[in-house]
Amino acid sequence: MTVYAILAALASFWMAKQSYSWFPPEAAAEAKLQDDLFSLFTGLGTFIYLGVIGPFLYSLVFHRASKYDMSDGPPIEGNTWLEIVWTAVPLVLVLTLSFVSYRTYEKMAVRGPMELVHLHMPEMMQSAYAKPFDSTPQQDIQNAMETAPIEQIDVTAKQWAWIFHYPKQDITSTELHLPVDRRVRFTLRSEDVLHGFYIPAFRLKQDIVPNREIDFELTPVKTGTYRLRDSMFSGTYFAANQADVVVQPVNEYQQWLADAASQSPTPAFNQAAFEYSQANDREGATKDKVAVRGWDTIPPAPPPVVNYAPKHEPDIAVLNHS
Amino acid sequence: MTNISIDAPEVVRGQPYPGAPDNWKRFFTFSTDHKVIGIQYIVTSFVFFLIGGLLSMVMRGELITPEADLVDRTVYNALFTMHGSIMLFMWTFPVLVGLGNYLVPLMIGARDMAFPRLNAVSFWMIPVVGILMLASFLVPGGASQSGWWAYPPVSLQNPTGHLINGQVLWILAVAISGVSSIMGAVNFVTTIFRMRAPGMTWFKTPAFVWAVLGAQLIQLYGLPALTGGAVMLLLDITIGTSFFAPERGGNPILYQHFFWFYSHPAVYVMILPAFGMFSEILPVHARKPLFGYRVIAASSILITVVSGVVWVHHMFASATPAWMRILFMVTSMLVAIPSGIKVFGWVATIWGGKIRFTTPMLFALGGISNWLFAGITGIFLASVPIDIHVNNTYFVVGHFHYVLYGAIVMGIYAGIYHWFPKMTGRMYYEGLGKLHFALTYLGTALTFLPMHPAGLMGMPRRVASYDLEFAYWNVLASLGGFLLGLSTLPFILNMVSSWIRGDKVGNNPWRAYGLEWLTSSPPTVENFEETPIVVSRPYGYGSNEPLVGNVPNPGLTEFPESFTQKTTS
Ligand code: HEM
Ligand SMILES: [Cu+2]
Ligand SMILES: [Cu+2]
Numbered sequence: 001m002t003v004y005a006i007l008a009a010l011a012s013f014w015m016a017k018q019s020y021s022w023f024p025p026e027a028a029a030e031a032k033l034q035d036d037l038f039s040l041f042t043g044l045g046t047f048i049y050l051g052v053i054g055p056f057l058y059s060l061v062f063h064r065a066s067k068y069d070m071s072d073g074p075p076i077e078g079n080t081w082l083e084i085v086w087t088a089v090p091l092v093l094v095l096t097l098s099f100v101s102y103r104t105y106e107k108m109a110v111r112g113p114m115e116l117v118h119l120h121m122p123e124m125m126q127s128a129y130a131k132p133f134d135s136t137p138q139q140d141i142q143n144a145m146e147t148a149p150i151e152q153i154d155v156t157a158k159q160w161a162w163i164f165h166y167p168k169q170d171i172t173s174t175e176l177h178l179p180v181d182r183r184v185r186f187t188l189r190s191e192d193v194l195h196g197f198y199i200p201a202f203r204l205k206q207d208i209v210p211n212r213e214i215d216f217e218l219t220p221v222k223t224g225t226y227r228l229r230d231s232m233f234s235g236t237y238f239a240a241n242q243a244d245v246v247v248q249p250v251n252e253y254q255q256w257l258a259d260a261a262s263q264s265p266t267p268a269f270n271q272a273a274f275e276y277s278q279a280n281d282r283e284g285a286t287k288d289k290v291a292v293r294g295w296d297t298i299p300p301a302p303p304p305v306v307n308y309a310p311k312h313e314p315d316i317a318v319l320n321h322s
Numbered sequence: 323m324t325n326i327s328i329d330a331p332e333v334v335r336g337q338p339y340p341g342a343p344d345n346w347k348r349f350f351t352f353s354t355d356h357k358v359i360g361i362q363y364i365v366t367s368f369v370f371f372l373i374g375g376l377l378s379m380v381m382r383g384e385l386i387t388p389e390a391d392l393v394d395r396t397v398y399n400a401l402f403t404m405h406g407s408i409m410l411f412m413w414t415f416p417v418l419v420g421l422g423n424y425l426v427p428l429m430i431g432a433r434d435m436a437f438p439r440l441n442a443v444s445f446w447m448i449p450v451v452g453i454l455m456l457a458s459f460l461v462p463g464g465a466s467q468s469g470w471w472a473y474p475p476v477s478l479q480n481p482t483g484h485l486i487n488g489q490v491l492w493i494l495a496v497a498i499s500g501v502s503s504i505m506g507a508v509n510f511v512t513t514i515f516r517m518r519a520p521g522m523t524w525f526k527t528p529a530f531v532w533a534v535l536g537a538q539l540i541q542l543y544g545l546p547a548l549t550g551g552a553v554m555l556l557l558d559i560t561i562g563t564s565f566f567a568p569e570r571g572g573n574p575i576l577y578q579h580f581f582w583f584y585s586h587p588a589v590y591v592m593i594l595p596a597f598g599m600f601s602e603i604l605p606v607h608a609r610k611p612l613f614g615y616r617v618i619a620a621s622s623i624l625i626t627v628v629s630g631v632v633w634v635h636h637m638f639a640s641a642t643p644a645w646m647r648i649l650f651m652v653t654s655m656l657v658a659i660p661s662g663i664k665v666f667g668w669v670a671t672i673w674g675g676k677i678r679f680t681t682p683m684l685f686a687l688g689g690i691s692n693w694l695f696a697g698i699t700g701i702f703l704a705s706v707p708i709d710i711h712v713n714n715t716y717f718v719v720g721h722f723h724y725v726l727y728g729a730i731v732m733g734i735y736a737g738i739y740h741w742f743p744k745m746t747g748r749m750y751y752e753g754l755g756k757l758h759f760a761l762t763y764l765g766t767a768l769t770f771l772p773m774h775p776a777g778l779m780g781m782p783r784r785v786a787s788y789d790l791e792f793a794y795w796n797v798l799a800s801l802g803g804f805l806l807g808l809s810t811l812p813f814i815l816n817m818v819s820s821w822i823r824g825d826k827v828g829n830n831p832w833r834a835y836g837l838e839w840l841t842s843s844p845p846t847v848e849n850f851e852e853t854p855i856v857v858s859r860p861y862g863y864g865s866n867e868p869l870v871g872n873v874p875n876p877g878l879t880e881f882p883e884s885f886t887q888k889t890t891s
Contacts, residue, residue: 022778034707041708045698052694056669060687065609065676073610073675075864082670083614083663090662094655094701101705102648108707193475194574196639196714200780203711207640209575210475210568214641227789231639231714231782233469235476236395239785279394294394295464296481 008050016043027226027247028202029144029219030108032137035203037104041097048093107138109145109217137221144183144219151184157195157208159234160241160272163304171260173308174268176228176245178220179253188214191301196231199245207232220247236297237272244310260308268309272300352446354438356427357845359445361745363420364738370412370452375807377405382769382803385796390787398786399467400488404455406470407492410588411499412452414730418595419444419506421737422534424745426510428838429528431519431856433848436512440505447502454495458488466492469784471581474566474574478558485560493556500549507541510534519837521856521871528836528860529612529619533598536622537591543630544584544591551580575640582633590629593693593725594622596733597664600686603740604668606834607683608675611861614667621660628657638709647706654704661697665690680832681755685736688763692728696721699774714784716795717777723770727806732762735813742817743831747843748824754816761809768802835862835869 019035019042026032063073153176154165164176178184188197190208197216198205201224206216230241248256276299349362381401384392393401423441427434435441458465463482466472466489477489514535518527554565555577564570566577605612612618634642634650668690677683699721702708712718735758742750772795777783781792788796830839841850854870862869 022775024780034711037705037707038702038711041702041705045701049694049698052665052669053691055673056687056691059669059672059675060677063608063672063675063677065678069676071609071676072864073608075611075862076613076670076674077611077859077861078614078616079670083617086666087617087659087663090659094658095652097701097705098652098655101651101707104707105644105648193479194473196782198714198780198782200711203707205639205710205713209641211571212641227780229780229782233473233476233714233784235479236399236467238399239390239395239782239787242789275395294396295400295462295467297396298479298481 004054005051008047008054011050012043012046015046016040018042023203024201024226025222025224026201026203027220027222027224028199028204029137029140029221031201031203032140032221033104033107036137037101040100044093044097107141109141140181140221141183141219144181148182150217151179151182152187153178153184154187154189155197155208156189156191157197157230157234157241158191158301159193159298160230160237160300161268161270161304162228162230162241162243163306164243166257169257169261171257171308172265172304172306173260174243174270174304174306175308175310176243177253177256178245178247179250180220180223180247182250183217183219186216186218188216193234194232195234195241196229198229198231199226200229201226201245205231223247223249237275237300240271240275242271256308263307265305265307266309267303268306269311270300270303273303276300352442354434354442355847356423356435356438356441357745357849359441360420360422360424362445363416363423363448366448366452367413367416367420370408371417372810373456374405374408374413375810377401377408378803379807381405382800384786385788386800388788388790388793388796393786395786396464396467399469399784400459400465402784403466403469403492404459407466407496408452408455409726410470410592411496412448412455414592414726414734415499415503416448417734418537418592419503421599421734421741422510422538422595425741425838426513426531426534427517428744428841428845428849429531429836430514430517430522431837431850431854432513432517433850435509436517437509441509444502444505444509447498451495451499451502454491454498458491458495461486461488461491463487471578471585472555473581474555474558474572474577475568477555478567480559490556490559493552493559497549497552497556500545500552503541504545504549507538507545510538511542514538519854519856525616525619526856526859527619528598529601529615529622530595530598532619532622533594533601536626537594539623539626540587540591540629544587547580548584551577551584554580575637578637578640579633582636583630586633586636587626587629589722589725590625592730593733594625596689596730596737597622599733599737599740600668600690601664602836603682603686603736604671605861605863606740606832607680607686608672608677609863610671610675611859611863611865612667613670613673614663615859615861617663618667621663624660625657628653628660632657635704635709636713638706639713651704651706655701658697658701661693665694665697680739681750681752681759682736682740684756684759685732685739685762688759689729689732689736692724692732692766696724696728699724712777714782715777716773716781716783719783720770720773720777723773724766727770728766732766735759735762738817740832741838742820743827744838744843744845746821746824747826748820749827749831750816750820750824754812758809758812758816761805761812765802765806765809769799769806770802772796772798772802835860837870840870840873 016039019039023035026035152167154167156163162174164173188206188208190210192210195208196205197208202218204218206214208214224247226245228243228245230238234241348358353359380393384398390398462484468477468489472492480487480489514531557563558565558567564572566572566574568574601612601618632650632654634646635654638647703712703718703721739750739755776792776795779792781788827843829841829843837854840854852873855872857871858867858869
């Protein structure tokens with residue numbers, strides 16, 4: 001019994017450590033906070049799972065009726081004390097988990113809709129964060145908020161493209177560039193249906209609702225290239241509605257902004273528009289590759305015209321051969 | 323062996339009304355016998371289970387490679403929409419209503435449901451729903467492509483411009499299924515409140531009946547919201563009202579509230595009866611009373627209440643303000659408590675028992691272990707910060723299939739095997755049953771476990787194509803999916819052949835304590851020759867108390883021969 005409990009505890013601890021490896025890199029301060037929380041849940045979850053499945057399997061193995069045993073088991077119908085304990089234990093557990101989740105949520109300080117007001121009151125933020133719970137990622141968020149002006153980026157989602165607009169420089173791009181260790185604030189807009197702004201490496205996600213501007217904040221802390229995906233089902237080319245996110249040192253980021261500003265707008269490659277034109281083109285590449293042809297679709301928006309468009313139309317000849 | 327209906331002549335067994343056909347033909351009549359209706363529900367829904375399953379095989383075929391190359395994107399979208407809709411509206415709900423229909427009157431000692439004709443009407447709406455759903459594949463523009471949520475504005479977009487399109491047919495089908503379910507709910511609730519046999523107080527009522535009561539109460543409070551939302555959506559599509567259409571000033575988030583106010587509790591409409599079956603089956607095959615019967619029974623009602631105030635957890639990433647996120651996080655986590663009570667009760671029930679690994683027992687045990695896993699990942703999802711990362715990813719798909727396939731479908735299989743001898747008077751083949759269990763259990767793990775890591779890595783749900791990094795887990799899930807498809811074959815074979823020529827069994831082949839086992843197998847027209855007078859609780863193993871006062875209790879103290887033959891050979 002005690003041995004099993006110790007083994008289960010060790011296994012849970014191992015799983016909790018292991019859980020960090022199930023995720024993409026932690027590219028935002030918020031991601032670290034979330035992974036810690038997830039690890040705690042994994043540890044406790046494993047312990048509960050083993051705690052229940054152990055006795056369960058034990059009875060299955062050792063309390064089988066032998067072949068000719070036709071008798072009944074002991075007529076135990078309940079045990080008030082036990083029932084109170086196993087109501088109280090989960091109750092305490094879920095209240096604790098709620099509380100810890102709440103703390104993490106508060107530390108992440110992702111603004112949902114209508115919460116922007118707080119940001120103009122730094123002293124309020126201070127008091128909210130000056131609690132002894134401070135951990136490094138939270139410190140990162142706080143530093144980013146205090147040391148430099150918040151970067152403002154406008155995001156437009158549509159069927160099926162992402163367009164990023166940098167209002168200060170008036171630059172548009174189909175690739176999202178972000179400075180590392182800076183707090184970034186997005187204003188999310190949709191031109192048609194619901195979309196979801198989701199960067200797995202940041203562990204962050206926010207639905208975008210037509211007719212509404214939704215503010216959203218985060219703090220990238222690791223340079224590299226990540227994926228932004230549409231997370232709210234948005235129609236035919238939903239799966240192809242993706243973009244790259246480049247997190248870079250502040251000076252490179254400034255350089256990129258300057259370079260992009262000097263370029264004149266050109267149509268960017270757009271997967272949805274590309275596939276659509278292929279499907280409606282008898283000689284098209286995708287058409288031949290798909291086994292079952294489908295139905296009509298809402299025509300994709302024309303490829304966005306932007307200052308910075310990293311990707312180009314794939315070579316159809318190559319596609320046909322792959 | 324004595325029996326209350328021992329001298330009922332063979333011909334009237336299972337006959338819906340005097341003069342009705344006493345063969346398979348009665349299942350094609352407008353019968354008002356709850357037992358015939360129950361089997362009608364079960365068989366019809368199983369046909370749709372297979373259709374929904376075939377659709378998922380095609381989806382897994384598409385997802386075995388990263389590109390959208392097997393089916394076009396529009397087809398894929400229609401496939402997951404119709405797979406989800408058929409699985410829920412045409413399989414899970416109806417099959418559980420069918421089992422409830424068959425069992426509840428027998429378990430409470432009633433002669434039929436409270437409103438037999440209404441019952442038949444509820445059933446006959448189901449084929450209509452199914453035909454509408456399938457017909458949508460044939461209309462121009464094809465079946466609905468907006469997911470079983472049908473969130474606007476996507477569900478309002480209609481590229482073909484036809485008024486009769488897949489989305490409209492879908493809404494009609496869902497509305498009719500809603501009407502059918504409301505009628506069914508009224509019937510169940512009335513039956514359970516008014517028709518229990520004399521002496522059957524609430525705390526002598528079987529756990530399954532409690533669970534069905536909880537589930538049907540949810541239907542009563544929840545379905546009006548869904549139906550209201552569906553009607554508003556239909557008006558938006560057809561006559562251009564602007565409830566949800568943003569370009570006309572409507573609010574698409576409002577729809578989500580309507581939808582989830584019903585559709586979260588709907589999960590419990592499905593899982594509660596499965597819980598009820600676990601609670602019935604474990605005592606019989608472990609030969610012990612249900613541990614903590616009272617709290618297990620009451621927790622069904624607690625779940626009914628709490629699950630009514632958790633729906634916003636599906637909208638944490640929608641434009642939901644922080645206070646709501648936190649509030650609904652706490653309520654969602656609280657559902658774990660009544661669910662946990664049940665799991666503990668089940669473990670304590672088998673602890674120290676005399677366990678027999680019959681097929682229904684295996685499915686019940688398998689279902690419980692899967693539920694344990696799914697319940698724990700459910701707590702993860704209730705946590706706002708974790709949900710912000712994983713919602714709308716494959717983690718959620720893995721989680722809810724663990725609930726739906728791992729726990730509910732397993733529970734349904736357990737129930738069908740357990741009561742098969744009661745329904746048909748014959749025994750199924752144990753070997754085929756065990757093969758079915760092994761394939762199902764392995765298939766479930768292989769299909770749905772890999773979806774969790776894929777989701778944690780960031781693979782969104784409802785995608786026809788995906789990035790290369792997700793390929794590994796998707797290949798595993800697809801192979802598992804095909805295995806699950808295969809797993810249904812031994813089941814079909816078993817059911818068909820056992821029904822035709824399985825060994826005949828007595829009234830109570832399991833030596834179970836419950837009113838339904840006191841009558842003949844299959845039960846006579848009016849269920850009981852003489853209304854039983856209940857004197858003690860169900861599950862009285864080891865105590866040798868009689869269950870009813872007025873008729874002898876065959877098989878409760880001694881073993882029927884069929885039992886010894888069947889399970890020890
Ligand atoms: C062989 C068994 C099954 C396989 C391989 C399977 C596979 C899938 C897949 C690949 C999806 C799409 C997930 C997504 O991208 O969102 C899906 C969705 C879904 N499945 Fe299954 N499934 C199976 C059985 C079931 C069963 C038995 C049920 C219900 C009882 C069910 C209910 C659903 C629902 C409700 C959806 C969501 C549809 C939507 O997003 O609109 N599935 N399934
Ligand atoms: Cu493919
Ligand atoms: Cu829910």
